[in-house]
Amino acid sequence: MTNKKHIMIVGAHCGDGEIQAGAIAYKYAKAGHKVTFLHLTAGEKGNPPHISIEDYRKQKMAEAEKAAKILGAESITLDYNDAELTLNDEIVTRVAKLVRQLKPNLVITHWINSMHPDHALCPRIMEAVQMKAGLPGFDLDGLAPHYFGILHSENWEDMEGYVPDIFVDVSEEFDTYLEALSQYWFIMNSSSFRYFDYYKALGTVRGCVSRVKYAQTLKYPVGGNVRRGNIIPGFPLE
Numbered sequence: 676m677t678n679k680k681h682i683m684i685v686g687a688h689c690g691d692g693e694i695q696a697g698a699i700a701y702k703y704a705k706a707g708h709k710v711t712f713l714h715l716t717a718g719e720k721g722n723p724p725h726i727s728i729e730d731y732r733k734q735k736m737a738e739a740e741k742a743a744k745i746l747g748a749e750s751i752t753l754d755y756n757d758a759e760l761t762l763n764d765e766i767v768t769r770v771a772k773l774v775r776q777l778k779p780n781l782v783i784t785h786w787i788n789s790m791h792p793d794h795a796l797c798p799r800i801m802e803a804v805q806m807k808a809g810l811p812g813f814d815l816d817g818l819a820p821h822y823f824g825i826l827h828s829e830n831w832e833d834m835e836g837y838v839p840d841i842f843v844d845v846s847e848e849f850d851t852y853l854e855a856l857s858q859y860w861f862i863m864n865s866s867s868f869r870y871f872d873y874y875k876a877l878g879t880v881r882g883c884v885s886r887v888k889y890a891q892t893l894k895y896p897v898g899g900n901v902r903r904g905n906i907i908p909g910f911p912l913e
């Protein structure tokens with residue numbers, strides 16, 4: 676028996692998952708757990724003026740590979756088009772097959788409210804994947820059913836209603852996290868948002884309120900039938 680888990684971090688675009696949970700990913704990878712970044716699109720339409728969308732797609736996939744390697748993780752980029760994600764059976768089935776093959780125990784993904792339609796759809800797609808991969812009634816190329824839990828993580832584009840539940844101490848992982856982020860052109864050079872400054876400051880602020888140097892946060896799903904445990908957390912009966 677092993678207690679090693681597989682954490683899959685699912686982002687709409689290359690860079691989202693690393694930004695949101697890269698330090699957490701590294702903390703778990705260092706401890707011997709498996710970590711996979713799954714990017715539903717490359718995020719290629721944020722291309723700089725001198726690079727074509729097709730070339731920028733390749734560049735972002737290469738940046739994702741480098742970032743994942745630094746964080747001790749795998750990187751998978753699907754070929755959906757940036758800013759054109761839809762919640763439909765084709766993507767749900769495709770990702771459900773991937774989940775049945777890779778067997779993640781936990782999926783960390785975007786929060787449900789976002790200014791970016793791809794971001795807002797990503798957790799909805801993963802909820803549908805959770806059901807399709809988990810239910811034995813779906814025959815997906817004969818692959819065994821597999822169920823995973825979902826947590827949300829923090830992204831500046833997804834802040835409406837995001838109130839963190841879990842603060843993960845990433846003080847020892849934060850420098851490596853910043854090194855991974857620096858592999859991305861947009862994080863270091865975007866003229867529309869100061870990504871690097873923001874996420875360095877966010878890790879600092881989240882660390883302050885949890886009395887550590889740096890922290891990264893997670894949020895439980897919300898909804899009428901969400902179960903977070905069967906006793907009061909932190910109060911074992913014996």
Ligand SMILES: [Zn+2]
Nearest residue numbers: 687688691718
């Ligand atoms: Zn994004």
